[in-house]
Amino acid sequence: MATGNSTFETEVPSRERWDAAHLARSRLVGRLDGVVAGWAALSPVSDRCAYAGVAEDSVYVGAAFRGRGVGHGLLRRLIDDAETAGIWTVQCGVFPENSASIELHRRCGFRIVGTRERLGRLDGRWRDVLLLERRSP
Numbered sequence: 001m002a003t004g005n006s007t008f009e010t011e012v013p014s015r016e017r018w019d020a021a022h023l024a025r026s027r028l029v030g031r032l033d034g035v036v037a038g039w040a041a042l043s044p045v046s047d048r049c050a051y052a053g054v055a056e057d058s059v060y061v062g063a064a065f066r067g068r069g070v071g072h073g074l075l076r077r078l079i080d081d082a083e084t085a086g087i088w089t090v091q092c093g094v095f096p097e098n099s100a101s102i103e104l105h106r107r108c109g110f111r112i113v114g115t116r117e118r119l120g121r122l123d124g125r126w127r128d129v130l131l132l133e134r135r136s137p
Helices: 015-021 070-084 099-107
Strands: 027-032 035-044 054-061 089-094 111-122 125-135
Touching (some): 027 070, 035 070, 054 070, 070 089, 070 099, 099 125
Antiparallel strands (some): 027 035, 035 054, 089 125
């Protein structure tokens, strides 16, 4: 959140709000040397039955742990969990400036499918969001 390039959120959500927004089955914590280094989770994209196999990923890695494989490990495991659960498409929205997230997702088989221009405002400024997706074979 501090960088302004990872989410439209400006405050940490309450545990209840976060819990309600994410799938109970797909919540991961990454640790290095016994210290929490990051987390990953899936959220449903819709409550319509046609989209039951589509989820959105969130992956966050602490600044001190970036570049050490934490994000890659979390996202690979999240993809495996999604496929086991019958999810055929994992997607995410990424600010174009977040090159680390874009590269992480590309290395895990995601592709950019489009740009959602001026999707929302953050700190008084309109922000574009890239839509990336990975489909199961």
